[in-house]
Every structure is written in C-alpha cells, then in structure tokens.
Amino acid sequence: MSKSTISIHLPDGSVREVPAGTTPLEIANDISPRLASASIVARLSPLSGLSAVASGEESAEEASMYAAPDASAARLVDLSTPLVQDTRLELVTDKDPEALKVLRHSAAHVMATAVLELFPETKLGHGPATESGFFYDFYREKPFTPEDLAEIQERMIEVVERDEKFTREYEMREKALEDFDRHGDFMKTHFVTKFTHPGEEVSFYRNGHFIDFCRGPHVPSTGRVKAFKVLSLAGAYWLGDEKNPQLQRIYGTAFFSQKDLDAHFARLDEAARRDHRVLGKQLDLFSIQELAGAGLIFWHPKGAMIRKIMEDWMREECLRRGYQLVYTPHVARINLWQTSGHEGFYAGNMFTPMELDDAMYRMKPMNCPFHILIYKNSPKSYRDLPARYAELGNVYRYERSGTMHGLLRVRGFTQDDAHIFCMPSQIESEVAACIDFAEAVLKTFGFTEFKVELSTWDPNDRAHYAGSDENWDLAIRSLDNVLKSKSIPYKTIPGEAAFYGPKIDVKLVDVLGRLWQLSTVQFDFNLPARFELEYVGEDGERHQPVMVHRALFGSVERFFGVLIEHYAGAFPLWLAPVQVGLVPISERHAAYADKVEAALKEAGFRVETDARNEKMNAKIRDFANQKTPYILVFGDKEEAAGTVSVRTRGKGDQGSVPLVEFIAKAKTLVATQSTEL
Numbered sequence: 001m002s003k004s005t006i007s008i009h010l011p012d013g014s015v016r017e018v019p020a021g022t023t024p025l026e027i028a029n030d031i032s033p034r035l036a037s038a039s040i041v042a043r044l045s046p047l048s049g050l051s052a053v054a055s056g057e058e059s060a061e062e063a064s065m066y067a068a069p070d071a072s073a074a075r076l077v078d079l080s081t082p083l084v085q086d087t088r089l090e091l092v093t094d095k096d097p098e099a100l101k102v103l104r105h106s107a108a109h110v111m112a113t114a115v116l117e118l119f120p121e122t123k124l125g126h127g128p129a130t131e132s133g134f135f136y137d138f139y140r141e142k143p144f145t146p147e148d149l150a151e152i153q154e155r156m157i158e159v160v161e162r163d164e165k166f167t168r169e170y171e172m173r174e175k176a177l178e179d180f181d182r183h184g185d186f187m188k189t190h191f192v193t194k195f196t197h198p199g200e201e202v203s204f205y206r207n208g209h210f211i212d213f214c215r216g217p218h219v220p221s222t223g224r225v226k227a228f229k230v231l232s233l234a235g236a237y238w239l240g241d242e243k244n245p246q247l248q249r250i251y252g253t254a255f256f257s258q259k260d261l262d263a264h265f266a267r268l269d270e271a272a273r274r275d276h277r278v279l280g281k282q283l284d285l286f287s288i289q290e291l292a293g294a295g296l297i298f299w300h301p302k303g304a305m306i307r308k309i310m311e312d313w314m315r316e317e318c319l320r321r322g323y324q325l326v327y328t329p330h331v332a333r334i335n336l337w338q339t340s341g342h343e344g345f346y347a348g349n350m351f352t353p354m355e356l357d358d359a360m361y362r363m364k365p366m367n368c369p370f371h372i373l374i375y376k377n378s379p380k381s382y383r384d385l386p387a388r389y390a391e392l393g394n395v396y397r398y399e400r401s402g403t404m405h406g407l408l409r410v411r412g413f414t415q416d417d418a419h420i421f422c423m424p425s426q427i428e429s430e431v432a433a434c435i436d437f438a439e440a441v442l443k444t445f446g447f448t449e450f451k452v453e454l455s456t457w458d459p460n461d462r463a464h465y466a467g468s469d470e471n472w473d474l475a476i477r478s479l480d481n482v483l484k485s486k487s488i489p490y491k492t493i494p495g496e497a498a499f500y501g502p503k504i505d506v507k508l509v510d511v512l513g514r515l516w517q518l519s520t521v522q523f524d525f526n527l528p529a530r531f532e533l534e535y536v537g538e539d540g541e542r543h544q545p546v547m548v549h550r551a552l553f554g555s556v557e558r559f560f561g562v563l564i565e566h567y568a569g570a571f572p573l574w575l576a577p578v579q580v581g582l583v584p585i586s587e588r589h590a591a592y593a594d595k596v597e598a599a600l601k602e603a604g605f606r607v608e609t610d611a612r613n614e615k616m617n618a619k620i621r622d623f624a625n626q627k628t629p630y631i632l633v634f635g636d637k638e639e640a641a642g643t644v645s646v647r648t649r650g651k652g653d654q655g656s657v658p659l660v661e662f663i664a665k666a667k668t669l670v671a672t673q674s675t676e677l
C-alpha cells in the first residue's frame with residue numbers, strides 16, 4: 001500500500017516526514033548543501049528486523065551486481081532513488097569504505113564507455129569493483145595493445161569531463177534478452193538469464209549514450225570519478241572454460257582523490273621492494289627449481305637457518321604448553337583417505353594416487369588422519385585427555401599449474417599442525433590456550449596487529465553440517481566465550497564454517513597494513529565419528545572425544561614469506577641467518593679477526609668474517625646488502641684496545657666499544673627476541 005507521507009529515520013535519531021517519492025539527494029540538500037555534494041550514495045535499512053550490513057564477499061560479487069537485494073538487509077542505493085516507504089537512511093560519503101567500491105564500479109562503467117566509443121565492435125562482460133580497484137571483461141577478436149590502454153585512459157578522462165549523469169532505467173527481461181541476443185551480447189545474455197527471473201523488469205544504468213545491465217548503485221555522475229588509472233590487461237576464458245572465447249580483462253583502479261591514488265602507487269612500490277621472491281634470491285634464502293617442479297621449495301642454508309629457529313621456537317613452545325610431539329609418514333594407503341573422507345571431499349586437492357605392489361597410495365594433504373591413528377592406537381580414558389599431538393608435518397596439495405606464487409602458494413608445505421582430543425567440558429580452556437599460543441606467535445615474530453574472525457554455521461541449512469545441534473551450540477558458545485573473556489574484538493561470519501565444525505581465524509596485519517590469514521583453530525565433529533574415536537569417561541562409559549585442529553604459523557613456508565616481506569629481509573637479530581659480519585681492515589688483522597670470531601661464536605652468535613683482500617668499504621657494503629644486523633670493523637687501534645667499531649643496520653657507524661660490551665648487549669637483544677638493534 002502506498003502512502004503519501006513517509007518517515008525517514010536519520011542516524012542522529014531524528015525523523016523526517018517527507019512526501020513519498022522524495023530522493024536521498026533532496027533530503028541531503030535539505031540538511032545541508034555541503035552534505036549533498038559530499039554524498040556518494042545512500043544506505044537504506046528497514047526500520048524493523050536485523051539491520052545486517054550487506055556483505056562484501058568475493059563469491060557473492062557477481063550476484064550482488066545483478067540480483068535482487070535481500071529486503072531485510074541494509075542496501076546502498078543511488079542518491080536519485082525515490083523513497084517510497086518508511087526507512088532508515090544514512091548518507092554515505094567518501095569516508096565510508098563501501099563508497100569506494102561504488103566509485104570503482106562506476107569507474108568500470110566509465111572504462112566500458114571509453115572502450116565502446118573507441119572500439120564499437122567490442123562485447124561487454126562485466127565490470128565489478130575489487131579489493132584494490134576494478135576490472136572490466138571485454139570480448140574483441142583483436143587483442144588490445146598497450147597503446148590502446150593509453151588511449152582508453154585518455155578517453156576516460158573525456159567521459160569524466162563530460163560529467164554525464166548515471167541514470168537508472170528498467171526494461172522487461174524478455175525484451176532485454178531479445179536485444180542482447182540480437183546484438184550478439186552473449187555475456188550479457190548469460191548474466192541476465194542467470195541473475196533475473198522470467199517476467200521481471202531488469203535494471204540498466206545509462207550515462208550519455210552508454211548503457212549497461214546493472215543493479216547499481218552508482219555515483220551521481222561520471223564527473224565524480226576523479227582519480228583513476230588504467231593499469232593492465234590479462235586474458236581469461238569466458239566462465240573459466242578453455243573451450244569458450246578468450247576475454248580481455250582490463251584492470252584499473254580509482255580513488256576519491258589524486259592524493260589517495262598516489263599513496264596507493266607508493267604502497268605498491270613499497271610492496272614490490274619487499275617482494276619475498278626478489279628478496280629470497282637477493283639474500284639467497286630459497287629457490288624454486290624448474291627441474292624439480294613448480295610450487296616446491298628449496299631452502300638454502302640462510303633460509304634454512306631462519307626456518308630452524310622458527311621450528312625450534314615452535315617445538316619448545318609446544319612442549320612448554322603441554323603438547324606431545326609426533327612424526328608421521330608423507331604417504332598413506334588410499335583406504336585411510338577413504339575412511340577420513342578426503343578421498344571423497346578433497347580428492348581434487350590431492351596429488352593423484354600412485355600404485356605400489358600392495359595398494360594405491362596418496363601423498364598426504366593433511367596430517368589429521370595420522371594423528372587420529374596415533375590416538376586410536378591405544379585405549380584412552382578421561383585421564384589421558386586432553387591429548388595434544390603436534391607435528392611440523394609436510395603436506396602436499398595439488399594447485400593448478402600457473403597458480404603458484406613464491407612461498408605463498410605452493411604444492412608442498414609444512415604445517416605447524418596440532419590436533420587436540422578432549423572432552424566437551426575441556427573445549428573452552430583448550431581454545432583459550434590455542435588463542436594465547438597464537439598471540440604469542442604473532443608477538444614473538446614482530447606483529448602487533450591482528451584481526452579475528454569467528455566462522456559459524458547456518459542453522460537453517462542443517463543438512464550441510466555434520467554433528468549434533470548440541471555440539472554446534474556448545475562449540476560456537478565456547479569460541480564466543482573465549483574471545484569475549486579475552487576482550488578480543490572479532491567478526492562473526494555466519495555460514496562460513498566448514499561442514500565439520502566452527503573455527504576461529506587469526507589474520508595478521510603486516511607493516512604495509514596487508515592482511516594475511518595464518519592461524520586457525522578449528523572444531524571437528526566429523527572425524528572423531530568417522531574414525532569411531534572413544535575414551536572411557538569418569539562414569540565408566542564410552543564417549544566420543546571432541547577434536548580441535550589448529551595451526552599457528554599455518555604454513556611454515558607462507559609464514560616465512562610474510563616475515564620476509566614484513567621485515568623487507570632485514571630480520572631481527574634473533575632470526576638473522578648471519579647476525580654479525582666481521583671486517584678486518586687488512587690482512588695483518590687476521591689473528592684478531594679469529595679471536596673476535598671465536599668470542600662471538602662462543603657467545604652463541606652466527607658470524608661471518610670477510611677475510612678477502614678487498615677494500616674495507618667493499619666488505620662493509622656486501623654485508624649491508626645482505627642486511628646483516630651488525631658489522632664489526634677493526635684495525636690496529638681496535639686490536640690494541642680490545643674493541644670493535646660497530647656499524648648497526650639502519651643506524652650507521654656507532655663508534656668503538658669493547659668487544660665484551662657489544663656481546664653483552666647483543667645477547668640481551670637475542671634473548672628478548674627484540675626487533676630493535
């Protein structure tokens with residue numbers, strides 16, 4: 001039923017009665033013209049019910065561009081949308097993170113406008129905003145050239161200068177499909193068919209002569225797209241299928257100001273400078289060998305030294321925290337993977353089977369079934385619980401060729417994996433201990449900021465989850481309680497849990513503000529049932545234990561990659577593969593060099609002496625290029641006084657100090673795992 005007057009509830013609590021059909025822009029103008037010109041879009045949410053924030057999930061991206069919005073959720077609309085019912089209204093300015101997505105998607109329309117003006121034969125795919133910009137997929141027989149991209153950028157500037165209004169139009173679905181079909185717009189036909197229903201009106205956005213099937217919202221006009229850049233071109237098969245035509249995806253990025261755009265490129269430069277693949281080569285830390293295959297890591301002596309320190313620290317901490325260390329094989333008979341369910345659910349991520357004389361075998365993609373077999377090997381009573389088995393286990397997972405990326409995406413890696421078998425009453429304290437441990441990992445390795453997510457089930461989708469309602473309720477409540485009692489802020493993500501249990505993910509924030517998913521603490525109601533695990537309770541009866549999977553580095557390889565980038569290869573003293581570089585000024589100081597080296601080694605330091613007949617400055621430069629934390633230089637004067645001249649990474653020449661004094665200070669820095677020098 002339509003009303004002539006509607007109530008608009010504003011964020012400050014005030015309510016405005018306005019005629020139905022009033023637009024958010026009119027309301028903004030009424031509040032202040034300044035607010036009106038700063039507004040990008042409006043956020044509407046229903047007065048009753050949950051005011052959930054629309055999610056920005058990658059997988060939902062396509063659907064969110066076209067499909068009808070969920071009526072109960074908050075949604076963004078154009079400033080020109082006529083309001084027809086009572087609603088909560090928030091005017092969204094460029095301060096709001098969602099506004100940037102709207103801007104970037106609008107920039108994608110501007111790009112498509114430019115492309116069609118320059119290359120009218122092009123067919124349009126779609127053009128969503130991404131985490132760092134936007135892209136648009138095009139189909140054109142002739143590939144775009146770098147000169148074409150420059151021309152597209154120039155034409156986009158013109159489209160922006162024309163300041164064309166983005167207006168929304170509607171057409172009956174059948175008519176739209178007919179038109180697209182007639183023009184050979186096979187991608188648009190696909191999207192309309194997939195995301196709308198027969199008999200519906202579908203929505204289009206027009207700016208000037210350009211029109212695109214889209215649900216919006218958009219910025220008010222092309223003139224709002226102020227700072228943008230066309231970046232690159234990539235090929236992709238339509239719908240990811242090699243049998244389909246190849247599309248050309250043009251990437252770009254856009255910001256609300258030139259300043260933000262410049263800062264973005266500065267960040268990218270900084271990220272390139274820190275690229276672990278480049279530093280890995282420069283510092284001789286690791287390699288990937290063509291002859292051996294993609295995604296398989298060779299740890300060179302210096303990288304291996306850092307890995308040893310990481311692993312030693314991890315094993316010591318595990319023992320200190322009541323874990324037991326185990327070792328398990330790299331392969332197992334296929335029967336094991338059938339019992340665990342991997343053969344059914346996970347086969348696509350595993351290396352293909354290999355046939356030996358007695359059976360088929362597979363490389364392990366996970367350690368869990370092995371730890372379970374250890375648990376199951378002897379009867380357990382409540383006195384044995386919790387049983388915490390930890391292993392730095394090598395696992396192998398199939399990644400498609402061409403998708404590997406340095407240490408971050410590989411086919412073979414080492415999980416700092418542990419499985420905790422416990423009674424339901426022990427869940428909360430075990431999870432709390434896991435979170436403490438995860439925090440200790442991050443803090444020790446120099447990360448101060450992290451984000452926590454709690455993935456839970458969707459109770460309305462019962463069929464997709466293993467385990468009883470009681471189990472799920474207990475597990476989610478426990479995870480919730482632990483995070484609350486530790487005052488750790490977290491985001492709950494309903495429906496994101498694995499089918500076998502809820503989980504907590506810890507994402508660290510690196511020095512460039514990038515998020516990295518590392519630690520995970522995951523419940524499992526499934527495997528204990530599949531393997532018929534038991535313990536005898538205090539009541540003398542048999543019960544099924546609860547199982548927790550947890551990995552804190554996640555993957556040792558990946559964590560190492562993140563460490564390299566976080567520190568730009570300048571590792572803290574306790575992790576540096578060579579901690580002290582020795583530079584004797586001339587050959588006659590060789591004996592003193594031996595003495596200094598022996599004293600440092602005696603104190604536990606990793607030392608390298610540059611005894612070459614080279615200029616002092618060349619030796620210093622070589623150590624500096626290796627990002628060696630301390631370089632000690634000495635000649636006659638130092639030898640006579642029993643001192644060393646200290647050059648500290650990042651601080652330069654610190655003058656001469658007695659060797660014993662240097663050793664004492666450096667020892668403290670190592671013992672406290674300090675990130676300072």
Ligand SMILES: [Zn+2]
Binds near residue numbers: 212215
């Ligand atoms: Zn659009």
Ligand SMILES: [Zn+2]
Binds near residue numbers: 366
């Ligand atoms: Zn596991």
